[in-house]
Amino acid sequence: MAEQVKSKQRVADHGEVFTNEREVNAMLDMVKQETERLDSRFLEPACGDGNFLAEILRRKLAVVKQRYGKNPRDWEKYAFVAVGSIYGVELLPDNAADCRKRLLSIVEEAWRRAIKTDGDPRFMGAISYVLARNILNGDALTMLDAEDNPIIFSEWSLVTGDKVKRRDFRLDEMLEGNVKQNESLSLFGDIADNGDVSPRSEWEYDEETQAFIPKPITEYPLTSFYEVMNGE
Structure with missing residues (x-):
């Protein structure tokens, strides 16, 4: 595991200390x-270079190996589910990039051990694309990305066979979610310091949770998980 401190200056500037x-x-x-539940979602709001997320991914991939190690296509499918369940926000761009690379290398190493010569050549490209969507450079306090836009994450849901559904949500709305039926929501969006208004998504009442939840800002057609990078 990496050192807990990269430099004294980074500690002074950003309070950056990595968990051992x-x-x-x-x-x-x-x-x-x-x-160890493959579809259980984790969000690390200050993920650094991925100490927590890397260990979560290793644990999930160990389950994939145990359950699906004898079937290359099932291994790839459920490894995709595992990767798609992991999210991170990191303030420093070099850490965010290092985190993506680290998680990608963990998947690639496990894939080559499990699949050997029977893997689909599209698999690692799909994993790289998901990590680019799931590990973002931004500020978890303001919930804005590096371009000062609302942080948007993609939800990846396995539907049937190798088909997945992608839906994009604003992080701030997801964290504000589960508003009770008798509580009010902001109808006009977020007002920035300069007076600009960032419109909100529509909300809907969910009978199962008995709460309001945000609708996705974008929904994509069903596609093979091997082809998610071609969905935009």
Whole structure:
């Protein structure tokens, strides 16, 4: 695992101190069942270069190997589900890039061990695309990305066979979600310091959760998980 401190200057400027491996595993062991559930979603709001997310991914991929290691197509499908369940926001762009590379290398190493010569050549491209959508350079406090736009994450849902559904949501709306039926929502959007208004998505009442939840800002047609990078 990487050093806890990259430089004293980064600590002074950003308070950047990485969690060591022992603490990472101790904290994740508190939610062990969730770390081993392939579709259980995790969001790390200050993910650094991925200490927590890397360990979550390793645990999920160990489950994929145990359950689907004898079937290359199933291994790829459920490894995709595992990767699609992991999200991170990181303020420093070099850390965000390092996190994506780190997670990608973990998947590639596991893929080559599990699949050997029977893998689909599109698989790693799809994983790289998902990580580019799921690990973002931005500020989790303001919920804005590096271009000062609302952070938008993609939800990846396995539907049938190798088909997945992608839906994009604003992070701020998702965290504001589950507003009770008798509570009010902002109808006019977010007002910036300069007076500009960022319109909100529509909301709908969900009978199952008995709460209002935001509708996705974009929905994409069903597509093979191997082809998600071609969906835009």
